[in-house]
């Protein structure tokens with residue numbers, strides 16, 4: 001994809017990977033960036049950082065767990081700022097907890113944000129892209145969309161689902177010249193993972209590296225953009241042998257009991 005002069009909308013743009021993607025796209029010559037998340041102050045800060053690159057950035061505060069409001073906001077955004085060439089669905093939440101102890105509220109919030117929120121915004125935008133016969137949608141899944149990790153059952157379920165959704169949508173939208181791809185970061189140093197207890201032995205990558213990998217993947221036209229050697233290795237191991245998580249997790253459980 002040629003990014004020059006394009007309009008991009010990025011969810012989860014107030015911090016972490018979404019913010020890094022917004023800044024990287026600004027460096028790559030995108031002309032307008034629409035920034036979506038709930039925290040308007042943080043969005044305005046990111047917009048100010050982007051303005052340094054002479055790129056127009058607009059903060060669009062939105063709660064993706066409110067599908068009707070999202071639908072209205074998507075239509076207004078398209079009307080007010082013109083066609084969106086690139087949609088990056090990056091907003092997400094993760095709660096690390098044993099499924100046996102998980103609270104329904106946490107489970108619902110992961111599904112509502114990572115999955116239903118993504119559908120809610122993608123549907124009105126994909127329809128307009130299809131009518132215009134032009135566009136690209138990137139859905140941010142995860143290494144945990146390929147390999148399920150204990151204590152992350154609902155998060156993994158949403159990230160596996162995102163890959164299935166992406167694959168199905170790719171086929172559906174191809175006749176309309178709309179590309180759909182997935183980004184699969186491995187552990188990345190952001191607010192999301194700071195409260196995790198289980199993956200401290202994994203050295204995280206940076207959000208900036210994830211954003212650079214996305215841009216390379218968009219240029220190459222990759223349908224699945226794997227980030228970092230850990231993701232490549234883990235995907236390869238998963239294909240070639242039984243899950244290493246199983247023995248690692250069982251060992252830890254035995255030690256705790």
Ligand SMILES: NC(=O)c1ccc[n+]([C@@H]2O[C@H](COP(=O)([O-])OP(=O)(O)OC[C@H]3O[C@@H](n4cnc5c(N)ncnc54)[C@H](OP(=O)(O)O)[C@@H]3O)[C@@H](O)[C@H]2O)c1
Nearest residue numbers: 012014015016017037038039064091092142187188190192
């Ligand atoms: N960090 C990792 O190790 C890692 C690895 C693989 C994949 N990922 C994926 O990468 C994406 C970004 O994660 P991150 O690590 O950058 O997380 P993060 O730093 O916690 O950022 C999450 C972003 O999502 C937004 N968000 C959360 N709930 C929202 C809602 N209801 N409506 C609108 N925006 C909402 C947050 O903004 P507000 O709070 O302002 O709303 C924030 O901008 C997620 O999809 C995650 O699953 C992360």
